[in-house]
Amino acid sequence: MLDPLPFASPGAFDPGLEAFLQEAAHHLCRWLGTAADRPPLPGLSLLPEVEPQLLGVSGERLLADLQLLMEGSYNPGHPGALAHLDPPPLTSSLVADLVCAGLNNNLLAEELSPTLSRLERSLCGWLARRVGLGDGASGVPASGGSLSNLMALVTARHSRGLQTCGEAVVIGSADLHVSIDKALVVMGLAPEALRRLPVDAAGRLDPGQLERELIELERRGRPVIAVVASAGTTVRGAVDPLTAIAAVCRRHGVWLHVDGAIGGVLALSERHRERVEGIGLADSITLNPQKLLGITKTSSLLLLADPGLLPATFATGLPYMEPSWGPCHGGESGLQGSRSAEILKLWLGLRQLGLEGIDRLIEAAIGRRRRLRSALETALPQGALSLLSGPLHLLAFRPAGLDASASASWSAQCRADLMAEQLMLSRPLYHGHHHLKAVLGNPHTGEAELEMLVAVVKRSLPTIAAPNAAPNAGIGAASLGAVGNDNGARVSHG
Amino acid sequence: MLDPLPFASPGAFDPGLEAFLQEAAHHLCRWLGTAADRPPLPGLSLLPEVEPQLLGVSGERLLADLQLLMEGSYNPGHPGALAHLDPPPLTSSLVADLVCAGLNNNLLAEELSPTLSRLERSLCGWLARRVGLGDGASGVPASGGSLSNLMALVTARHSRGLQTCGEAVVIGSADLHVSIDKALVVMGLAPEALRRLPVDAAGRLDPGQLERELIELERRGRPVIAVVASAGTTVRGAVDPLTAIAAVCRRHGVWLHVDGAIGGVLALSERHRERVEGIGLADSITLNPQKLLGITKTSSLLLLADPGLLPATFATGLPYMEPSWGPCHGGESGLQGSRSAEILKLWLGLRQLGLEGIDRLIEAAIGRRRRLRSALETALPQGALSLLSGPLHLLAFRPAGLDASASASWSAQCRADLMAEQLMLSRPLYHGHHHLKAVLGNPHTGEAELEMLVAVVKRSLPTIAAPNAAPNAGIGAASLGAVGNDNGARVSHG
Structure with missing residues (x-):
């Protein structure tokens, strides 16, 4: 192989560089194509x-x-990679990340990324309108959901005039993502400023309780930065009742941020939008195409009904730049200054999938979760497992009736047994008990993996498994059929 | 071309994907190899x-x-791209970004990035020791310098117990980067909490004045989060006297953060380390390999003498993850949660360059700045230009004796004239006057571009240019020789 120069010549095609890239692409294709081994x-x-x-x-x-x-x-491409929200990469993302690196444009300012700045604005606008935020809506990409959530809270605080108010609070459910705790640290608020309300049996924030909390805070003169609702909680994928929560927030004049890092992308789909119903009533939404859609990390967005609040909050002036020829420079709309064209892979990925492809990805993921749930229920005696899921593609479970310490040992042993069968689940600690959790967004996961998963879980419960249940009984025509026929999502979000 | 699947099969090499990547690589090599056109x-x-x-x-x-x-x-690969700190991409970065996308590992947690987490820790440790922060030093990557600076201030505030203190201040020079202003917004501090002290004639913070400010703040009982010194200011590349500032900070028990986004990488070079002398005395340093070293965006690091302060500040617990088998998970060490293996391209880039290559890149950049300065001085009558530079690779200038409005029109016209010759400079507003600014890190910029630049600037000053100065007189054997022979950097930082 010819050695590439450290920097490609600007005046001659470099065959050494082409060979270097092709060799790397070959290595990568081999790695991807042997994931199952x-x-x-x-x-x-x-x-x-x-x-x-x-x-x-x-x-x-x-x-x-x-x-x-x-x-x-x-x-992540192994069919048994089910532990976390990290999918195999969409192939268009690989091409886009390569080109993004080669261009090395800077979304800080338009003179450093002329077409890419326009692409970013245009796609953010489309996404924000598509999820229902309204005609003037738009947003800004961020290198990860923690940054999107932080930007949302800083923007909300600024728009409320609470910039330096030490008394202000943030409200959400007990199942809010830990990035909200981290945001409070960064924002200079005490941990107590985050008021976590208990969740209901389905893992959701109760709008009635939220309203009582807001009334109590008003009575005590504590200002509210934002209510943070979840469209997809981390462990079970619960979606807070967004429409009702939005109504409460509107009544009390409070900012509603929806952390849709996990489930927000469902709002892009005509068919599955109802699973995150009301998301478009928010003031701001975090949406992470780096999860279910397979856009390579990092790909996150903060979308706002009023995107003008972003520069109003973050702009400091860039006195060393030519003025923007659009509404504002990309580096004035959020936390980040210099940043790469992460929008490129999101744009290319959405174009590769098409709206139909997005629908199919979501459909398949939810179908797998339903099948797994129904297979576990069929294979194990009624009530043997405590199963937790919402309308998304996440399922958490543990044996019913064990104390915390027994749950911990069971989960560790069962995870190890699953690993021995090349099934990787995670072991979250949730409401005091260790669970096992499967994220069913991996497009390579098929019936074989789900059957094996059920078999291993069943073996892990020898003392309570019903002796007459046939092995793998859960994955049959009945449960498969149930997926195709189930139009009950409107009601049950099953 | 075979169409690639949206997700590569885990059980078979996908020739369609390989062709897709090779075709993209070919497009990119063509784009890079025609940059000069x-x-x-x-x-x-x-x-x-x-x-x-x-x-x-x-x-x-x-x-x-x-x-x-x-x-x-x-x-950015055009030889006349001199406006900003955005270099052409290092070729190893292209390969690393491609592979990084393909792996789609997540530095959030070790089970999602086993070797990459070790690589990150190991390289951060090496870098932190290399810049002089001491044996136990290390750090964390961030998606850009604004995030590194923000993390530094949040960590300093936390380590001082000033987490929710609304009275605390940050001190720096008038030439501090705007990302510090943005950090204060995010941290919930009033704009007045940033105390900007005037710079001296060389654009540097005066340690004596800093000390008087600290004494005055002590007298008034105002706690200090950090002093922020610059190793490379944005417009002229000035480096604050870090050794003296560190001594002041130590006397007063105050955290010293060095924003070395521009100049910090010089501390990696034995030969040029003296240009940022004292940087290793800081508590924390921002370092941006995405600038002078050509690592593709984003590549920034926050390095700390005591890296244990990072998880002490940012860790919230990741109850859905297996415990870390190292000191802590990557997502517990900073603002970002899920993030990609940005460390991969930094590692590969440093390995491609070698220590010698790093030295040569820095040497060449500083050499170009010196040559341009000396050529402008030779070609134009003494005192015709006000020239601003420090020990780095940045040079800003404007005609002497013009008022603010005349500087503005001159800079706009001269920038346009330069653009017509395919020379892109920026036009920063600095201390009330528009300047033109050249960043001389582009490895493709040669004598021809510097000669043309001088000629255009000279033409732009018809009324004051000396009639007897020959065109392009500035770039001759004398000024070229001066670069090679100049070992006076220790004293003059020329």
Whole structure:
């Protein structure tokens, strides 16, 4: 292989660079195409030399070192990779990330990213309108959902004139994502400023209780920065009753932020939008295409009904830049200054999938969760498992009737047994008990994995499993049929 | 071309995906290899269709749409791209970004990025030691310098027990980067909490004045979150006297953060470290390999003498993750939760360059700034230009003796004249006057561009240019020789 120059010549096609990229692409295609041969989580692995040597090393050596890292990496394309919200990468994302790197444009300012700034504005506007935020809505990408949530709260605080108010609070449910706690630290608020209300049996914030809390806060003169509702909680994928919560917020003049990092993308789908009904009534929404849609990390967005509040909050002036020829520079609309064109892979990915493809991805993920739930219910005696899920693609479970310590040992052992079958689930601690959790967004997960999962879980409960239940009984025509025929989502969000 | 699947099969090599990637790589190599044929900033351009259609589009169409975007993108590889700190991309970064996308690992937690978490920790440790922060030092990557600076201030505030203190202040010079203002907004501090002290004639914070300010604040009982010194100010690349400032901070028990987004990487070089002398005495340092080193955006780091303060500040617990098998999960060490393996391209880039290559990049950039300065001084009558630079690779200038409005028109016209010659400079407003600014880190910028730049600037000053100065007189053997022979950096930081 010809060694590439460190910087491609601006005046000549570099065949060494092309060979370097093609060789890397070949390695990667091999790694992706053998995902099923390696476990989801690799065993011990070798770390290549980390520090730079005195002289640079060859392209060949760089690729060999990369290969070592690849062998020790988490393997999201394995059909048994069900632990977390990290999907295999959409192929258009790979192309887009390559081109994004090559362009090295900077969304900080328009003179550093002319078409890409327009693409970003245009796509953010489309997304915000599509999720129902209204005609003037738009937003800004962020390098991850924690940043989107933080930007939302800072914007809400600023728009309320509570910028330096130490008394202000944020309200949400007990199941709010931990990034909200982190946001409070960054914003200089005490941990007590986050008021977590208990969830109902379905894991949702109760609008009545929210309203009572708001009335009590008004009585005590405590200003509210925002109510944060979840469209997809971390462990079970519950969706708060957004329409009712929005009505409460409107009555009390309070900002509603929806953390839709997990479930917000459902609002892009005509067919599944009802699962996050009311999301368009929010003031701001976090949406993470890096999860269910397979856009490579990081791809997150903060969408707002009134996007003008972003520069009103974050703009400091960029006195070293030419003025923006659009509404404002990309670096004036949020926390980040210099940033790459993360919008490129989102745009290309949505175009690759099409609206139909988005629907099918969501449909398949929800179908898998339903099938797994129904298979577990069929294979195990009634009441043997406590099963937790919402309208999305997440399912958490634990044996019923165990105390916290027994749940902890069961979950550790069962996770290990699942790992031995190349099924990786996570083991969240939820409301005092360890659970096992499956995220069913992986497009490669098929019947075989779900059957094995049920079999292992069943074996893990020898003392309570019904002796007459046939192995793998759960995944049959009946439960498969149930997926196709179930139009009851409007009511049950099943 | 075979159309790639949206998700590569985990059980078979996908020739369609390989062809898709190779075709994209070919487009990109062509774009990079023709950079000199297109201006740094393109003219009007076409935006492809932004919204997804009902059905996904073919790989061929995706690449054609990408091509439209490429044609309208900023062109950092053009030899005349001198406006900002955005370099052409290092070729190893392209490979690393491609592989990073393919792996789609998540630095949030170790079970989602086993070797990559180790690589990150190991390289951050090496970098922190290399810049002089001491044996136990390390840090965390961030998606841009604004986030690194924000994390530094939040960490400093937390470690001082000033978490919810509305009276606390941050001190720096008038030339501090605007990201510090933005950080204060996010942190819930009033704009007045940022105390900007005037700079000296060289654009640097005066340690004596800093000390008087600290004494006055102590007298008034105002607690200090941090002093922020700059190792490379935005417009002229000035480096504050870090050793003296560190001594003041130590005397007063105050946290010292060095914003080394621009100049911090010089501390990696044995030869040029002296230009940012004292940087290792800081408590925390922002360092942006995405600038001078050509690592693709985003690549920034926050390095700390005591990295244990990061999880102490940001960790919220990740109850849905297995415990970390290292010191802590990557998502507990900073603002960001889920994030990609940005460390991959930094590691690969440093390995491609080697320590020698890093030295040479820095050397060449500083050499260009020196040559340009000396050529302008030679070509124009003494005192015709007010020239501003520090020890780095930035040079700002304007005609001497013009008022603010005349500076504004001169800079706009001269920038346009430069653009007509495919030289892109920026036009910062600095201390009330518009300047032109050249960032001389572009490795493709050669003598021809510098000569043309001098000629255009000279033409822009017809009434004051000396009639007997020969055109382009500035770039000759004398000024070239001066670069090679100049070992006076220790004293003059020339």
